[in-house]
Amino acid sequence: MSGYQYPLRADWTTEEIVAVIDFFSKVEQAYESSVEREEFMKYYRAFKKVVPSMAEEKTLCKEFEESSTYVAFRVVKLAKDSVAGEQLKIK
Template sequence: MDYQYPMDMDWTTEEIVNVIRFFESVEKAYESKIPKDDLMSAYRRFKEIVPGKADEKKYTDEFKEVSGYSAYLVMKKAKETADGDPVSMK
């Protein structure tokens, strides 16, 4: 990883860690696979920190720009994946 995760300097350290955990989950879906429950848990926590759709889009678009990984497509795939199955973009 040769990029920085998007974040808001007003977030607490715990919130920053949780947002990074969500983006790492997106990376894992692209690079290998991640249990759907783990991904959904990371996303729910991300949404507690970034509840607005506009802000979510801003941060996930910034992440896609620097990483090439689409959080939107990963979450779309997760919704299509059966519970208990891993999510993978491969």
């Protein structure tokens, strides 16, 4: 487990909390080792179902970045710019 907290909201269901934690876990994985693009996008889509608002997404990602130093938007952009089957790795 990481030495920081995930940005969560009290009004989320357990399923929604799991989706958000899973997404941020995949962001960590892209920094610490690598994550397959389709796998990452699956978790990003689940995250977006919980957080459809771009403003809320930015807020949560900023909170995560301040806590962990990992920039979720860099991984999302890399995933969107990559092709199927690629490994995502932030250097």
